[in-house]
Amino acid sequence: MNYSQIDSTISKWVDKHNLSLFTSVKGNGNTSYRTVYISSTKGECCQIWIDEPISGKVCIHVADVESEQDEKLAKEWCVPLEELGEALDNTISFIYQWFGRKNA
Numbered sequence: 001m002n003y004s005q006i007d008s009t010i011s012k013w014v015d016k017h018n019l020s021l022f023t024s025v026k027g028n029g030n031t032s033y034r035t036v037y038i039s040s041t042k043g044e045c046c047q048i049w050i051d052e053p054i055s056g057k058v059c060i061h062v063a064d065v066e067s068e069q070d071e072k073l074a075k076e077w078c079v080p081l082e083e084l085g086e087a088l089d090n091t092i093s094f095i096y097q098w099f100g101r102k103n104a
Contacts, residue, residue, distance in 0.1 A: 003034060005053050006084055010034055013088040037065065038092070040099040046073060048091055058084055060091055073098055 003010075003023075014021045019036045035049040045065040051058060057078050064073040075094065079087040 003032060003052055005081060006050070006058055007034075009084045010050060010088070013085060016089075017092055038095050042099070044099055046095045046098070048088075048095070050088075053081055056081055060084075060087055062091060062095060 010021065013019075014036065019038070022033070022035045022037075024032055032052075033049060035047060037045055037047050039045045044067050047063055047065050049061050051061070057080055059076060059078040062073065062075045064071065067073070077087055077091065
């Protein structure tokens with residue numbers, strides 16, 4: 001499997017939320033990935049990365065890159081391909097809820 005099955009869904013989601021999509025690193029050969037970074041107004045940052053589809057499912061991962069009190073965030077969702085768009089929107093909501101937590 002490869003990203004061609006889900007790239008249009010990812011592209012629509014990136015446009016909808018005005019994100020910058022990273023797909024490769026210059027000089028890194030054939031390595032391909034799909035990742036975005038989201039920052040809060042307080043300077044916190046989270047990364048979302050999307051695996052290539054396998055057997056009709058795709059996994060989405062979220063992790064903190066920087067948090068105010070070095071708190072850790074890690075979450076993973078695996079969904080059927082047809083639910084990817086909704087799952088990506090839910091991932092954004094999850095991150096914004098984390099950004100708004102009281103102990104931050």
